[in-house]
Every structure is written in C-alpha cells, then in structure tokens.
Amino acid sequence: MSELVHLERTPNGVGRITLARPKALNALDLGMVRALTQALLAWRDDPSVVAVAIRGTSKEGPFGAFCAGGDIRFFHQAALAGDARLEDFFTEEYALNHLIHTYPKPYIAFMDGVVMGGGMGISQGGRWRIVTERTKMAMPETNIGLFPDVAGGYFLSRCPGHVGEYLGLTGAVIGADAALAWGLADRAAPAADLPRAWDALAQLDADSPAAFDAAWAAWMDAAGWRSAPAAGAAPLAPEVQAAFAAPDVAGIVAALEAAGTDAARHTLTVLRQRCPLMVHVVLQQIRRARGMALADELRMERDLVRHCFHPHHLGRSPAQSETVEGIRALAVDKDHQPRWNPARLEDVTPAMVEPFFVSPWPAHAHPLRDLA
Numbered sequence: 001m002s003e004l005v006h007l008e009r010t011p012n013g014v015g016r017i018t019l020a021r022p023k024a025l026n027a028l029d030l031g032m033v034r035a036l037t038q039a040l041l042a043w044r045d046d047p048s049v050v051a052v053a054i055r056g057t058s059k060e061g062p063f064g065a066f067c068a069g070g071d072i073r074f075f076h077q078a079a080l081a082g083d084a085r086l087e088d089f090f091t092e093e094y095a096l097n098h099l100i101h102t103y104p105k106p107y108i109a110f111m112d113g114v115v116m117g118g119g120m121g122i123s124q125g126g127r128w129r130i131v132t133e134r135t136k137m138a139m140p141e142t143n144i145g146l147f148p149d150v151a152g153g154y155f156l157s158r159c160p161g162h163v164g165e166y167l168g169l170t171g172a173v174i175g176a177d178a179a180l181a182w183g184l185a186d187r188a189a190p191a192a193d194l195p196r197a198w199d200a201l202a203q204l205d206a207d208s209p210a211a212f213d214a215a216w217a218a219w220m221d222a223a224g225w226r227s228a229p230a231a232g233a234a235p236l237a238p239e240v241q242a243a244f245a246a247p248d249v250a251g252i253v254a255a256l257e258a259a260g261t262d263a264a265r266h267t268l269t270v271l272r273q274r275c276p277l278m279v280h281v282v283l284q285q286i287r288r289a290r291g292m293a294l295a296d297e298l299r300m301e302r303d304l305v306r307h308c309f310h311p312h313h314l315g316r317s318p319a320q321s322e323t324v325e326g327i328r329a330l331a332v333d334k335d336h337q338p339r340w341n342p343a344r345l346e347d348v349t350p351a352m353v354e355p356f357f358v359s360p361w362p363a364h365a366h367p368l369r370d371l372a
C-alpha cells in the first residue's frame with residue numbers, strides 16, 4: 001500500500017480515499033495506482049460497502065487540488081533509464097480507469113483545484129463528478145508530446161459537437177461551467193461546502209448502493225449544488241468550435257485563420273505551441289474513439305502510448321521521443337521551450353501518424369486483452 005493514498009471505510013459503508021501527495025499536486029505514481037486498484041476491488045466485492053468517494057489534498061489541507069495527472073518526472077526518468085515499470089504503469093493505470101468507468105457502486109469524485117490528465121482518468125468514469133469554482137480541468141498532454149489517454153479519447157469524443165477535439169488538441173484549461181456544459185462534470189459546488197459534504201458521506205444511512213445514490217443526490221439537491229452551467233456562460237466561441245469540425249489539422253488551421261477573431265487567433269497561437277506530431281495523432285485518436293467502446297478505446301491508447309515512448313517507426317530511441325522532450329521542457333529543465341520534431345504542424349506527414357494506430361501486439365498478447 002502507498003503512504004500517498006489514505007484509505008478509510010466509514011461505519012455506514014463508504015470507502016473514502018484521500019490522495020496525499022500535495023507537493024506534486026497529487027500526481028499519481030505506480031504505487032498510488034496499485035493502492036487505488038486494490039482498494040476499489042476490495043470495496044467492490046464487499047457487500048457492506050455502498051459507495052466510494054475520492055478527494056485530494058493541497059498544501060493548505062484537504063481539498064484544493066485533486067490530481068495533476070501521472071507522475072511525469074517518473075516517465076522522464078524511466079524512459080531514459082529503460083525502466084520496465086513504465087510499461088506496467090501504463091497497463092495498470094488504464095485498467096484502473098476502466099474499473100472506475102464500470103464500477104457498480106456510486107463513485108464520487110471531488111474535483112476541486114487541478115484536475116488534469118491522470119486526474120481526469122480517476123474521475124471521469126465516476127457516477128458523481130463534482131467541480132467547484134477552483135476547478136482547473138484539462139487534458140494537457142499535447143503540451144508534453146503525449147496524447148489525452150486514461151480514456152481521454154473516450155470521454156472527449158463524447159463531448160458535444162467538436163469540443164472534444166478542441167480540448168484534446170489545445171489542452172485548454174476549463175472551469176466548472178464549461179465542465180458542466182460539456183458533460184465533464186455532474187454538479188458544481190462551492191468549495192467551502194466540501195468539508196461538510198465529506199462528513200455527510202459518513203452520515204447518510206443507506207443499505208444498498210442504489211439507496212446511497214438516491215440519498216446522496218438528495219443531499220446535493222438540498223445543498224443547492226448546480227447541475228447546469230450558470231445562465232449566460234459561453235464556454236467557447238462558436239467560430240472556434242466550428243473550426244475543430246474540419247476534416248484534418250490543415251483544415252482546422254485554415255478555419256481559425258479565416259475566422260480572424262481574437263478567440264480564433266488565440267486558439268491558433270496555442271495550437272502552434274503544442275507538439276505538432278501529437279496534434280495530428282490526437283485528432284485521429286478522438287475521431288476514431290467516437291465509434292469505439294471503452295475497452296477498445298483503452299486498447300488503442302495502450303498502443304499509442306507504447307509508440308510514444310518507443311518511436312521506432314520514426315527511427316528514434318525512447319530518449320528521442322516527443323514525450324521525453326515535452327516533459328523535459330515543462331517539468332525537468334522548466335525552460336518551456338520544447339524542441340518539437342517536426343517543428344511545425346505543416347511538416348507532419350501521414351506516414352508519421354499512421355503507424356501510431358498499428359498495434360505492436362497481436363490481439364491475444366495485448367496487455368489489455370482482458371478488458372471487456
């Protein structure tokens with residue numbers, strides 16, 4: 001068990017999880033993934049457990065930060081060292097994401113503060129996704145030469161219109177209203193309410209998961225937590241969303257240029273800072289994911305992540321991958337000047353992108369072959 005994950009079973013049958021790595025914004029390491037998986041499996045099979053809740057801690061105390069994703073510094077070190085645990089990490093984290101999406105008991109995620117990457121993976125599959133005015137939600141992986149994994153292709157592709165492409169390609173950070181509007185949250189609560197909500201979980205009297213779910217919904221209703229965005233909230237300029245309907249990256253760029261508004265110009269500036277190769281890969285990922293079941297989408301992601309860290313088809317070693325370079329620039333050297341290769345969106349060819357979607361494994365040997 002990890003000391004970075006605190007587990008508690010309340011007398012009324014609620015499994016409560018607190019991520020306790022505030023100095024790294026609760027970034028997930030392999031031990032944390034394993035601790036979460038073991039706890040969720042045990043509570044799933046324990047008839048006396050009626051629900052599960054998860055929160056994060058910040059430097060200020062409980063809440064204030066949920067999870068900033070997988071531990072990207074570990075990815076960097078492990079990729080350079082050829083550490084075999086990296087492959088286990090990918091497989092076990094995606095299996096955990098699948099477990100949460102298919103969990104048979106209410107899973108309540110308190111998505112206060114930063115909720116990014118792997119933090120979305122341990123919340124989006126939940127029954128109740130609770131955001132606050134402090135929520136900063138994103139799938140920012142194109143900023144580190146990666147793609148929105150942890151079932152990101154699945155849930156982004158289910159956002160309305162072409163919002164999923166916008167979020168996945170740009171890595172835009174959104175707040176509570178956009179999350180509610182785009183189906184990435186269920187309730188918005190004042191952050192000040194969260195401590196008493198956490199306490200209330202331990203007080204609700206319910207003898208089954210369904211009864212607990214109803215009692216919790218009633219508690220949130222009584223607290224006045226919103227399930228719809230505030231009136232007048234307009235999370236995305238229509239011309240920006242329309243641009244992301246284009247069939248390819250060149251079309252998106254052309255549509256943003258043609259729109260010529262401040263919002264379109266800003267979006268294009270951001271898009272041009274992201275890893276060009278992964279922008280192209282992510283557009284395909286999200287478009288393909290739309291027609292996929294969850295398990296198939298996760299298998300596709302497992303293929304993609306293997307290619308990201310082993311880009312042999314580009315004639316490169318793991319150390320020369322876009323992901324290693326992106327993490328170096330953001331979190332290791334912190335120069336924020338990634339040297340992307342290719343450097344421009346216009347220089348990415350289909351021959352660079354297509355091999356990402358060829359599985360390195362035969363179906364019977366796929367690391368996630370057992371996911372249904």
Ligand SMILES: CC(C)(COP(=O)([O-])OP(=O)(O)OC[C@H]1O[C@@H](n2cnc3c(N)ncnc32)[C@H](O)[C@@H]1OP(=O)(O)O)[C@@H](O)C(=O)NCCC(=O)NCCSC(=O)/C=C/C[N+](C)(C)C
Nearest residue numbers: 023024025027068069070071072073090114116117118140
């Ligand atoms: C914008 C962020 C989240 C916050 O920025 P900030 O300025 O408020 O805070 P700061 O960057 O100083 O972060 C505080 C410390 O936390 C460390 N940190 C933050 N995020 C991570 C992380 N994901 N892994 C490891 N460590 C992290 C940060 O280095 C600081 O530590 P020091 O004080 O320097 O010691 C900003 O932090 C940010 O952009 N973080 C990265 C967010 C991100 O890219 N998340 C997605 C990661 S990929 C992922 O989750 C996929 C997982 C699946 N799989 C494993 C299969 C690939």
